[in-house]
Amino acid sequence: MKIHEYQAKELFARYGIAVQDQAVITNAEEARAAAERLGGFVVVKAQVLVGGRGKAGGVKLARSADEAVGAARSILELTIKDLPVEKVMIAPAADIGKEYYVGLTLDRAAKQFILMVSKAGGVDIEELAVERPQEILRFHINPLDGIDEAGLKACLSQAFETPHLLEQASDVVRKMYQLTIEKDCSLVEINPYALVDGETLLALDAKVIFDDNALYKHPDVEVMKNPEEYSRDEIDAKAANLSFVSMDGEIGCIVNGAGLAMATMDIIKLYGGTPANFLDVGGSSNPEKVLNALQIITRNPRVKAILINIFGGITRCDDIANGILMAMKQIDIKLPMVIRLIGTNEEEGRALLADAGFEVAEQLSAAVQKVVSVA
Amino acid sequence: MSILIDDKTRVIVQGITGRDGSFHARAMVTDGTNIVGGVTPGKGGQKLDEIPVYDSVAECIKATDVDASVIFVPAGFASGAIREAADAGVPLIICITEGLPVVEMVSNYHYVQRKGLRLIGPNCPGLISPGKCKIGIMPARIHKPGSVGVISRSGTLTYEVVYNLTTSGYGQSTCIGIGGDPVIGSTFTDMLELFEQDSETDAVIVIGEIGGEDEEAAAEFIKTRMSKPVVAFISGRTAPPGKRMGHAGAIISGGKGTPEAKIRAFNAAGVPVADKPDEIPALLRKQRGR
Numbered sequence A: 001m002k003i004h005e006y007q008a009k010e011l012f013a014r015y016g017i018a019v020q021d022q023a024v025i026t027n028a029e030e031a032r033a034a035a036e037r038l039g040g041f042v043v044v045k046a047q048v049l050v051g052g053r054g055k056a057g058g059v060k061l062a063r064s065a066d067e068a069v070g071a072a073r074s075i076l077e078l079t080i081k082d083l084p085v086e087k088v089m090i091a092p093a094a095d096i097g098k099e100y101y102v103g104l105t106l107d108r109a110a111k112q113f114i115l116m117v118s119k120a121g122g123v124d125i126e127e128l129a130v131e132r133p134q135e136i137l138r139f140h141i142n143p144l145d146g147i148d149e150a151g152l153k154a155c156l157s158q159a160f161e162t163p164h165l166l167e168q169a170s171d172v173v174r175k176m177y178q179l180t181i182e183k184d185c186s187l188v189e190i191n192p193y194a195l196v197d198g199e200t201l202l203a204l205d206a207k208v209i210f211d212d213n214a215l216y217k218h219p220d221v222e223v224m225k226n227p228e229e230y231s232r233d234e235i236d237a238k239a240a241n242l243s244f245v246s247m248d249g250e251i252g253c254i255v256n257g258a259g260l261a262m263a264t265m266d267i268i269k270l271y272g273g274t275p276a277n278f279l280d281v282g283g284s285s286n287p288e289k290v291l292n293a294l295q296i297i298t299r300n301p302r303v304k305a306i307l308i309n310i311f312g313g314i315t316r317c318d319d320i321a322n323g324i325l326m327a328m329k330q331i332d333i334k335l336p337m338v339i340r341l342i343g344t345n346e347e348e349g350r351a352l353l354a355d356a357g358f359e360v361a362e363q364l365s366a367a368v369q370k371v372v373s374v375a
Numbered sequence B: 001m002s003i004l005i006d007d008k009t010r011v012i013v014q015g016i017t018g019r020d021g022s023f024h025a026r027a028m029v030t031d032g033t034n035i036v037g038g039v040t041p042g043k044g045g046q047k048l049d050e051i052p053v054y055d056s057v058a059e060c061i062k063a064t065d066v067d068a069s070v071i072f073v074p075a076g077f078a079s080g081a082i083r084e085a086a087d088a089g090v091p092l093i094i095c096i097t098e099g100l101p102v103v104e105m106v107s108n109y110h111y112v113q114r115k116g117l118r119l120i121g122p123n124c125p126g127l128i129s130p131g132k133c134k135i136g137i138m139p140a141r142i143h144k145p146g147s148v149g150v151i152s153r154s155g156t157l158t159y160e161v162v163y164n165l166t167t168s169g170y171g172q173s174t175c176i177g178i179g180g181d182p183v184i185g186s187t188f189t190d191m192l193e194l195f196e197q198d199s200e201t202d203a204v205i206v207i208g209e210i211g212g213e214d215e216e217a218a219a220e221f222i223k224t225r226m227s228k229p230v231v232a233f234i235s236g237r238t239a240p241p242g243k244r245m246g247h248a249g250a251i252i253s254g255g256k257g258t259p260e261a262k263i264r265a266f267n268a269a270g271v272p273v274a275d276k277p278d279e280i281p282a283l284l285r286k287q288r289g290r
Helices: A005-014 A031-037 A065-076 A127-131 A150-155 A163-183 A212-217 A231-239 A258-270 A287-298 A317-330 A345-353 A364-374 B019-030 B057-063 B074-088 B102-114 B156-166 B188-197 B214-225 B261-270 B279-286
Strands: A022-026 A044-045 A059-064 A089-090 A096-107 A112-118 A137-139 A186-198 A202-205 A208-209 A243-246 A253-256 A277-280 A305-311 A335-345 B008-015 B032-038 B051-053 B069-073 B092-093 B116-119 B128-129 B131-134 B145-152 B170-175 B201-208 B230-235
Touching: A005 A163, A005 A208, A022 A031, A031 A044, A031 A065, A031 A089, A044 A065, A044 A287, A044 B032, A044 B116, A065 B069, A096 A127, A096 A212, A112 A150, A112 A163, A137 A150, A137 B019, A150 A163, A150 A253, A150 B214, A163 A186, A163 A202, A163 A345, A163 B032, A208 A212, A212 B102, A231 A243, A243 A364, A253 A258, A253 A287, A258 A277, A258 A364, A258 B156, A258 B201, A258 B230, A277 A287, A287 A305, A287 A317, A305 A317, A305 A345, A305 A364, A317 A335, A317 A345, A317 B145, A335 A345, A335 A364, A335 B131, A364 B279, B008 B019, B008 B057, B051 B057, B057 B230, B069 B131, B074 B092, B074 B102, B092 B102, B092 B188, B102 B116, B128 B145, B145 B188, B156 B170, B156 B201, B156 B230, B156 B279, B170 B188, B188 B201, B188 B214, B201 B279, B214 B230, B214 B261, B230 B261, B230 B279
Parallel strands: A253 A277, A253 A305, A305 A335, B008 B032, B008 B069, B032 B051, B069 B092, B092 B116, B145 B170, B145 B201, B201 B230
Antiparallel strands: A022 A089, A044 A059, A044 A089, A096 A112, A096 A186, A112 A137, A186 A202, A186 A208, A243 A277, B128 B131, B128 B170
16 A cells, blocks of 8 residues: 655654655645745645656745745646646755665565665666666665664665764664554655755655555554545455456456466457456355456446456355356346356356356366457 | 375364364365364364364374464464464464465564474465375365476466366376465475475476566576476566556566566576466477477
């Protein structure tokens, strides 16, 4: 789960990470009072859940309250990477001496947390990692051991050259790590971590991503959820306990299991079709889930055909067949539907569907070719 | 032979009285697995059919020798269950449970590792040595005994591949689902090493997916250390970057974990990558005939 910069900064403040005073507005006129309160010379930043705001014109400096209103108005009219800007954050313009990058995330290969630090802050860290990897300092943290303080100091002292800066940076890393552990973050990033007024390091931007699997432990995090992170279909699918991702193709997919669901989409593409969605109905075989899945898929106007691909293990093919029959009674599905059932109780499932006039495929490739031809 | 498990493996089930635990404990017994006990705190002394239930793993191993434990408890209790099995010294711990927070798993991984034990999963279907032992949730009847090893990050996709192998006449030595999470107890490389050593495995299928760099590490291992033929499949070629595709670990992020990089790595290691699961048997035939 992603949160906005302003939310991440509120969280940082709770953890004692130095951030600036800020105001969040949804209407350009509100920028006037905010800018006046924050000293007149301010930065106005779009709050959207994607990177690249600066390049898209979503970050502007304003030297007066009037300018702030103008900046806020133009930013609120923007759509950045398909997301309309609905909120802007206003903060005092800082006198930046130097910009650093500090990020804490998971190193999947090492199975440890990894701190990444660079003196080349303010730039896209992914680009930096590809173009000048030697400019990124790396430091691992094994949670069973905690932070190796001597190692951390040795790492950070290569970027933060005075004792005063080193002390601030070490403190920030400890707090970022505490936040990561306590709130189950998959990323905590400060870019830029900026030197202002010659001696103070401040988080001028903030990015935090949370592990969806841990949200149940953190109601205070869950309330920060922004609905625009997900499409309406994704939200409804989640409520129905379906794993769903919207795509822009024409063939609606219902599959059991994430790996098979991905492979099914890939094979659709291989045969010249385009998948409209990723949908994993999961391991249990509640017929209700098939109904919910079909409801979500059939309301997508781009969908021209539906492919149901089930490999029964825990999931029973007869339950899936009953779900399909139940859905046919409750929703008027005019789209062509190709069904492939195999595995646990496949004979029962096929018989149920044959009685209702459906043709049921056994082989995946054949089923995909068929659905691509009718879409 | 087979890897990790055989007809003598003594297995316990953590969470045996729960809905999933009891269902799959019975299915494993039906499929020939030697289930010697179950654990559910507070239900010690009860029985599931003929299987004695204990309050803790420690109690259970006082009563019987144990080679492996399979965990079916809900996500909120799974880390505790993994550590309980590790504290009791169970050599092979298989966690079926899906939805463990990654921060917890990072600690769990090192906790098990430091005790010199082996963890498979979480978020996995388990493993099966057809005709000998099944520890997990896969349908045993699509398998058949043979000499092909299968390693996968997925569940039903593995069934699809195994079904294609079996119907093409290729039986399996052991099939392992290592799990779809970002941090898992055993990687492709760990399992490839065991298959390379196993005298009755003569080829291996690797079923990877987008996210992380385990497939790239596996390709490197195959290139430098593996003599047996390997065929791969990668799912998620159509997945958009930044989106988690069901499995918590199946996400292309920061330019890493792309299918192209994985396919390139396998090809560079001399491993053909099938475009569809039903192409795997033919590629296997070709590789074995080299």
